[in-house]
Amino acid sequence: MAVLRLSGPQAGVALTALAGRLPEPRRAQLARLRDPATGEVLDQGLALWFPGPRSATGEDMAELQIHGGRAVVAAVLGAVLTVPGLRPAEAGEFTRRAFLNGRMDLTEAEGLADLIAAETQAQRRLAFAHAFGHLGQQVEAWRGRLIRAMALVEAGIDFADEDDVPAGARALAKPEVAALLEELTAALADRRGALVREGALIAIAGLPNAGKSSLLNALARREVAIVSDEPGTTRDLLEVALDLDGHKATLVDTAGLREAESRVEAEGIRRARARMAQADLVLWVHDLSDGPAPAEPPVAAEAPLWLLGNKVDRAAGLPAPVRSWAGHQLTLSAARGEGLEELTGALSRFIAERAAGEHPALLRARHRASAEEARAQIAHALAQWDRLDDELLAEELRLAARALGRMTGAIGVEDLLDVVFREFCIGK
Ligand SMILES: Nc1nc2c(ncn2[C@@H]2O[C@H](COP(=O)(O)OP(=O)(O)OP(=O)(O)O)[C@@H](O)[C@H]2O)c(=O)[nH]1
Ligand SMILES: [K+]
Numbered sequence: 001m002a003v004l005r006l007s008g009p010q011a012g013v014a015l016t017a018l019a020g021r022l023p024e025p026r027r028a029q030l031a032r033l034r035d036p037a038t039g040e041v042l043d044q045g046l047a048l049w050f051p052g053p054r055s056a057t058g059e060d061m062a063e064l065q066i067h068g069g070r071a072v073v074a075a076v077l078g079a080v081l082t083v084p085g086l087r088p089a090e091a092g093e094f095t096r097r098a099f100l101n102g103r104m105d106l107t108e109a110e111g112l113a114d115l116i117a118a119e120t121q122a123q124r125r126l127a128f129a130h131a132f133g134h135l136g137q138q139v140e141a142w143r144g145r146l147i148r149a150m151a152l153v154e155a156g157i158d159f160a161d162e163d164d165v166p167a168g169a170r171a172l173a174k175p176e177v178a179a180l181l182e183e184l185t186a187a188l189a190d191r192r193g194a195l196v197r198e199g200a201l202i203a204i205a206g207l208p209n210a211g212k213s214s215l216l217n218a219l220a221r222r223e224v225a226i227v228s229d230e231p232g233t234t235r236d237l238l239e240v241a242l243d244l245d246g247h248k249a250t251l252v253d254t255a256g257l258r259e260a261e262s263r264v265e266a267e268g269i270r271r272a273r274a275r276m277a278q279a280d281l282v283l284w285v286h287d288l289s290d291g292p293a294p295a296e297p298p299v300a301a302e303a304p305l306w307l308l309g310n311k312v313d314r315a316a317g318l319p320a321p322v323r324s325w326a327g328h329q330l331t332l333s334a335a336r337g338e339g340l341e342e343l344t345g346a347l348s349r350f351i352a353e354r355a356a357g358e359h360p361a362l363l364r365a366r367h368r369a370s371a372e373e374a375r376a377q378i379a380h381a382l383a384q385w386d387r388l389d390d391e392l393l394a395e396e397l398r399l400a401a402r403a404l405g406r407m408t409g410a411i412g413v414e415d416l417l418d419v420v421f422r423e424f425c426i427g428k
């Protein structure tokens with residue numbers, strides 16, 4: 001089946017030209033679709049009519065559900081395009097019109113783009129929450145509170161000589177603005193949304209020959225990396241995308257850490273350390289046939305460090321001693337595929353805990369930039385609170401509110417629209 005969507009003032013004319021008449025609004029109607037020029041029947045399908053403004057785009061809209069074959073679609077599309085005023089939609093144009101007609105805010109449009117692109121169930125849940133307004137509502141609530149605070153401060157400007165304005169209007173606004181600063185700071189510190197959207201970055205690290213590449217291949221279920229008994233085999237970073245029980249993750253294999261024997265190896269080790277510094281989790285692979293894992297943390301990592309005792313098939317049967325530096329400890333055999341289920345289970349629980357809750361997160365760089373601008377502006381206003389006169393203080397708060405308004409598209413976003421809607425495919 002194929003769906004043809006028409007939007008704009010000529011949608012009704014086009015629908016009548018093909019289906020013979022307009023169906024009742026919002027009711028599917030069986031219809032023979034004819035070429036308006038020749039009268040030839042092109043297909044039989046369902047016709048729907050959504051008069052604006054109660055439609056997805058806010059404009060008059062028509063929908064034709066037709067048989068999906070290529071020739072049918074080409075014929076019906078060709079016939080529709082003979083109606084004057086109709087042209088093929090650009091990518092994202094339906095959503096863009098919905099935004100311009102006030103049917104959704106900008107964060108919802110972005111959420112919709114994410115929903116369409118979602119690969120894992122966690123991404124789908126988060127995108128759905130965004131597409132249906134969670135972040136937009138949160139940001140509008142923040143903006144509303146700023147505007148109220150601004151009004152209190154301005155009350156001092158406009159009615160300074162009147163008696164009925166509470167003397168401490170400005171003092172009343174201050175704690176409210178301070179609370180906002182705290183909330184914005186917390187939202188900016190929260191990386192949970194990004195973890196779901198972009199996925200967790202998991203670095204595999206260890207000494208040469210520990211079995212890092214073997215582990216990458218076992219988890220990826222394909223021969224991504226070269227495995228050999230030669231220490232120093234891996235130099236470049238090798239990345240694999242995984243879906244861990246609905247959570248997106250990127251697994252990175254790195255060069256074994258040691259005194260490098262060549263410039264190329266040294267560069268590999270430098271890259272390994274740099275990637276580890278960005279990771280959400282570092283898996284330290286230790287070769288159990290070399291004896292117990294070190295008692296001290298083998299690398300300095302900001303992210304949690306797990307200890308994976310590998311080659312358990314070659315270990316002498318002694319239990320691996322517990323290491324306090326390890327956030328989690330497992331034994332496995334990458335070569336034989338032992339202990340891998342336990343590892344993937346632990347990894348998916350780790351991500352799930354970090355990403356907990358479908359909450360209004362600042363997902364994109366654009367959101368973070370707006371929130372950061374608002375936060376800085378508010379911090380500045382608070383620092384100057386008692387020094388600035390009412391007018392200047394109100395202006396500071398207005399600038400902060402503007403920054404938040406740009407996030408939902410409530411104000412001043414013409415320059416952003418191309419960037420946001422470029423991500424969509426045609427027909428959305
Ligand atoms: N017996 C046994 N051998 C393993 C296991 N895992 C890996 N090996 C072997 O250990 C050797 C090194 O494995 P690699 O996966 O290349 O190790 P690496 O950590 O990636 O090594 P570099 O890239 O050189 O740092 C290979 O000969 C593997 O076959 C295991 O679980 N058991
Ligand atoms: K190796």
Ligand SMILES: [Mg+2]
Pocket residue numbers: 212213214225226227233234253254256
């Ligand atoms: Mg390797």
